[in-house]
Amino acid sequence: MSKRTFRTIPILFMSEIDPPLQKVSLFELAWTFNHIALASFGGGLSAWSRQVLVVDKRWMDEEEFLSAMTMCRIMPGANQVNMAVFVGTNMGGIPGAMAALFGLCLMPVVFILTMGYLYFRFKEVPALKGALHGASAAAVALTFAMVIKTGRKCLTGVVPVLLFLASFVLSGLVRWPLPITLAVLAPLSLVWAWPRKLAA
Amino acid sequence: MRAYVHLLAMFGTLSLLSIGGGNAVLPQMHLEAVSGEHWLTNAQFADIFSISQAAPGPSILIVTLVGYAAGLTVGGVFAGMVGGIAATAAMIIPAAALVYVLTRFWQRAQKSRLRHAVEKGFAPLTVGLILATSLVMSRAADHDWRAYVLTGLCTLIFVFTKINPLIMVGAAALIGYLGVV
Numbered sequence: 001m002s003k004r005t006f007r008t009i010p011i012l013f014m015s016e017i018d019p020p021l022q023k024v025s026l027f028e029l030a031w032t033f034n035h036i037a038l039a040s041f042g043g044g045l046s047a048w049s050r051q052v053l054v055v056d057k058r059w060m061d062e063e064e065f066l067s068a069m070t071m072c073r074i075m076p077g078a079n080q081v082n083m084a085v086f087v088g089t090n091m092g093g094i095p096g097a098m099a100a101l102f103g104l105c106l107m108p109v110v111f112i113l114t115m116g117y118l119y120f121r122f123k124e125v126p127a128l129k130g131a132l133h134g135a136s137a138a139a140v141a142l143t144f145a146m147v148i149k150t151g152r153k154c155l156t157g158v159v160p161v162l163l164f165l166a167s168f169v170l171s172g173l174v175r176w177p178l179p180i181t182l183a184v185l186a187p188l189s190l191v192w193a194w195p196r197k198l199a200a
Numbered sequence: 201m202r203a204y205v206h207l208l209a210m211f212g213t214l215s216l217l218s219i220g221g222g223n224a225v226l227p228q229m230h231l232e233a234v235s236g237e238h239w240l241t242n243a244q245f246a247d248i249f250s251i252s253q254a255a256p257g258p259s260i261l262i263v264t265l266v267g268y269a270a271g272l273t274v275g276g277v278f279a280g281m282v283g284g285i286a287a288t289a290a291m292i293i294p295a296a297a298l299v300y301v302l303t304r305f306w307q308r309a310q311k312s313r314l315r316h317a318v319e320k321g322f323a324p325l326t327v328g329l330i331l332a333t334s335l336v337m338s339r340a341a342d343h344d345w346r347a348y349v350l351t352g353l354c355t356l357i358f359v360f361t362k363i364n365p366l367i368m369v370g371a372a373a374l375i376g377y378l379g380v381v
Contacts, residue, residue: 076218076219097303113284141351149359
């Protein structure tokens with residue numbers, strides 16, 4: 001019973017104090033997603049999104065970012081495109097979503113069209129391939145580092161660690177398709193995380 | 201013209217089917233672009249896949265290159281560019297519209313128990329999925345032991361220092377350019 005006061009505090013905190021919604025211009029939205037996209041040379045776009053959106057800009061907190069990522073994976077579409085729409089909509093409705101999308105995609109599309117031109121013209125771009133291969137090693141590292149940093153914050157008990165291990169094994173080692181993995185694990189995680197009614 | 205219409209219809213459909221991300225519809229994309237339409241050869245498809253994986257931006261951009269190849273069969277480089285942009289837009293817009301609707305719903309669920317449970321409960325799941333992604337990424341990039349050593353070193357640096365990750369990515373790109381990994 002003495003625990004009760006302690007348990008109410010975080011729940012009230014979660015539901016009543018929303019993260020401050022800053023006023024952000026469309027240009028800043030587009031510029032931020034452009035920055036995220038260009039930083040992800042070699043891959044690691046999710047890790048860069050967290051770095052910029054959670055750590056640098058503080059537009060979202062850690063839990064909101066992680067849950068949004070999983071929702072963005074369930075939805076059709078590339079999950080980073082979805083994340084841009086999600087954040088853009090939250091910050092500025094339809095114009096915000098369009099600005100974020102535009103920022104995320106414009107320079108990468110220009111870049112990849114240039115690569116496509118070179119590839120189909122000369123059939124081979126070995127020097128660039130080598131550089132991309134090297135960069136991808138660092139991009140994987142950035143993703144691993146993200147696992148360690150976010151894991152420290154949310155893997156704080158037996159149940160979350162089990163959920164973490166189960167989703168890693170099913171998705172990464174057994175290679176179940178994502179919809180099936182989530183159909184099994186998402187209900188379990190919701191039951192665990194459902195806010196319990198406190199005795200009056 | 202027919203190629204463009206087919207591009208728009210094909211990627212507009214794949215957009216809504218790409219549950220779990222763009223790679224989920226890759227086999228279908230391969231079937232239509234290589235076996236069906238002969239926009240690309242098998243080897244070209246594999247090459248543009250590896251180009252698009254390491255290029256900056258969303259991993260879905262292989263679509264841009266399929267569109268470019270389709271445009272090339274119609275006209276020259278300009279037709280290719282138009283094809284690339286059309287394919288990209290067709291792949292992005294339908295799914296983005298759906299996410300917009302979901303986000304609006306989610307905003308209204310601000311104080312619900314469901315939202316609280318999702319935000320707390322999905323966090324550990326997501327961390328597991330990200331770990332799985334990084335494993336699959338390093339396999340797809342065809343890493344050998346030297347690349348794994350580089351990955352390990354970079355991971356330690358990212359976790360224990362505050363260095364801008366971009367510096368490490370640039371350094372790793374240089375190492376790759378020099379042919380060390």
